[in-house]
Amino acid sequence: MQNLIECKKCLYKEDHPFGLTFKNGICSGCITHYEKDNLNWISIKESLEALIYKQRKLSNSYYDCLIPVKGDAEDYFVVNKLLEMDLKPLLVSVNDYFFNDIGWHNFQNLITHFDLDSLIYTPNEVIYKELVRTSLRRYMNIMLPSHLLFTSFPVHVALQRKIPLIIWGQLQSVEQVGKFSHLDQVRMSRWNRREHDLFGLEIDKLIGTGSQLNENLLDYYKYPKTGEIQRSGLIGIYLSNYLRWDPLDQNAASTKFGFKPQKNNSSFDIYERAGSSVYYGFHDLLKLKKQGYRKSTDHLVREIRHGRIKKSDAKKIQAKYKNSKVEIKDFFDWLEVEESGRNWFIQHHLSDLTNLIGINNKSFKAVDDIDKYLHQAFKAKATFIRYGKEVYL
Amino acid sequence: MRLGSCILFYNNYCYLSYGWNFQRPLGRLHDIISSLDEYEVDEILIIRPVRGTNDPYWDKDIKEISNLNISTPLLFGGGIRSKRRLKDLHSLPIERVLFSSCSFGTKKDISLIEEATKVFGRQAIVGCLPYKFENDNLFFFHSRKNTFLTLTEKELELFDSLFNEVILFDCESEGFINQNTLKILERVPFKQDKLIVSGGIGRELIKKMNTKCSLAAVYIENSTLFEEQKIKSIKRYAKLN
Numbered sequence: 001m002q003n004l005i006e007c008k009k010c011l012y013k014e015d016h017p018f019g020l021t022f023k024n025g026i027c028s029g030c031i032t033h034y035e036k037d038n039l040n041w042i043s044i045k046e047s048l049e050a051l052i053y054k055q056r057k058l059s060n061s062y063y064d065c066l067i068p069v070k071g072d073a074e075d076y077f078v079v080n081k082l083l084e085m086d087l088k089p090l091l092v093s094v095n096d097y098f099f100n101d102i103g104w105h106n107f108q109n110l111i112t113h114f115d116l117d118s119l120i121y122t123p124n125e126v127i128y129k130e131l132v133r134t135s136l137r138r139y140m141n142i143m144l145p146s147h148l149l150f151t152s153f154p155v156h157v158a159l160q161r162k163i164p165l166i167i168w169g170q171l172q173s174v175e176q177v178g179k180f181s182h183l184d185q186v187r188m189s190r191w192n193r194r195e196h197d198l199f200g201l202e203i204d205k206l207i208g209t210g211s212q213l214n215e216n217l218l219d220y221y222k223y224p225k226t227g228e229i230q231r232s233g234l235i236g237i238y239l240s241n242y243l244r245w246d247p248l249d250q251n252a253a254s255t256k257f258g259f260k261p262q263k264n265n266s267s268f269d270i271y272e273r274a275g276s277s278v279y280y281g282f283h284d285l286l287k288l289k290k291q292g293y294r295k296s297t298d299h300l301v302r303e304i305r306h307g308r309i310k311k312s313d314a315k316k317i318q319a320k321y322k323n324s325k326v327e328i329k330d331f332f333d334w335l336e337v338e339e340s341g342r343n344w345f346i347q348h349h350l351s352d353l354t355n356l357i358g359i360n361n362k363s364f365k366a367v368d369d370i371d372k373y374l375h376q377a378f379k380a381k382a383t384f385i386r387y388g389k390e391v392y393l
Numbered sequence: 394m395r396l397g398s399c400i401l402f403y404n405n406y407c408y409l410s411y412g413w414n415f416q417r418p419l420g421r422l423h424d425i426i427s428s429l430d431e432y433e434v435d436e437i438l439i440i441r442p443v444r445g446t447n448d449p450y451w452d453k454d455i456k457e458i459s460n461l462n463i464s465t466p467l468l469f470g471g472g473i474r475s476k477r478r479l480k481d482l483h484s485l486p487i488e489r490v491l492f493s494s495c496s497f498g499t500k501k502d503i504s505l506i507e508e509a510t511k512v513f514g515r516q517a518i519v520g521c522l523p524y525k526f527e528n529d530n531l532f533f534f535h536s537r538k539n540t541f542l543t544l545t546e547k548e549l550e551l552f553d554s555l556f557n558e559v560i561l562f563d564c565e566s567e568g569f570i571n572q573n574t575l576k577i578l579e580r581v582p583f584k585q586d587k588l589i590v591s592g593g594i595g596r597e598l599i600k601k602m603n604t605k606c607s608l609a610a611v612y613i614e615n616s617t618l619f620e621e622q623k624i625k626s627i628k629r630y631a632k633l634n
Contacts, residue, residue, distance in 0.1 A: 019418025191428035
């Protein structure tokens, strides 16, 4: 393994999948984070208000904006902030079949607590599973079909309903690696989606050889044509470019609206992607396999930058979580892969990580400055629930 | 006036650059170029920021550029410092070639540009002058020496004679919207219709240049990809085309 440059301040190394640059040994993510301390957030928020006012004038819809949601803690923060700004949003989601009972609770509660209109798209399950299978086989990625849908379906809805503004929460590429300055105010675009959400992989990479799917059935997996978006005047913005973003603090506050955090063994963060059957399980293992680190590293980097943990303490916690085990049988059962198929996959793709596969009930304490943000968390009672409202099928 | 976009490309990766002293990661060349093609930018400059004499990634970068397949005219520069490297350009889908520090002086440098002119035609040879002001004194960046220095009027005249078009790149305004003061236009002896201005570009500035100047082109350095409608909305706003 070559010696990779590691940031003097955080835990990221130069091979970060989003890309990372360094100045005087400090990474672009940290430099961009510290930029937050010198920005005039009041005037930035005013620019957001002016933009919203401008887009509102274009609106031919009852709704002022569309908010893509998954029922995450971040969604609660975004929705609440926009309601405080007197907006009328339509919430749009995609059923990726990965919700557990906590995920469905958080999604339904988001809609009912704030009493908002919503749309959820449930894709054909057979097709969806075929895409997950292909994505796993070709790219060791089980989230790609979900990302494809979640980053395109809301755009289709906005165009169809003539809603001129989509408001997303965090722009991960700024918050994690500082790809852009907050002042650049980067917006939603086909390129941004392909580069950061899909790692260069569009739906066409999941069809063809070995995949039995017809492209005509996959419209909502494809981003609308650029010309159509340009003609409509639709824009998509990221709220994290306009407000001083602090996920742990924001997410912890979502519990007052009825959001349920979820216990997991792969990170101290009980808020981000709570309600997923795979995020801290098989997906996290694949992240380790491909990228060499787990989600807990992203969380620790974030908390180093927010000053809640020292780098030396973060390294110790990172080492502990690196060895935490994950259960993967549920995922393969959902994918209708039998034990022999699962074993084949482990033998051929995860042979160096077999020690991390299995049941694990260990969790680790972070540090006091983080722990005070961690409220009561719940254990999932059922995973991979097809659809959940009051009755789980 | 044409509206172009500059992309910094080095070691198979693209970067954003701010004030000539801080770079941010941007992304994969192929995805960036195909998006710019789709956004209908008039031309694209791919520039390799080779500063100093060490350039270990030339072959790797040339291979990547040779795989591009787009309809937008491409201009390429950065690290073309020998006739062997000039030969490598034959395999690239580019229409024009850019020279910077090679043009600052030695006979060997001038002979290289003359060779490029023979191969690609004079219309395809573009010069680049990265510059900055310090106390109203004008300095130009010499890539191979990795430093800013002054140029005499005679040297600028030579520069003018060698190139079909010249890019004036404001290093300190790079990455900061509408920061370019255009003061440079009063300080160089070139005709405006062969000039391309870049660095610190924004839509207000483009509108101003389109109405008050007669420039050949303007290149947006960082922000072309920051939003889906950037190019179209700028063209509308500045009444280009």
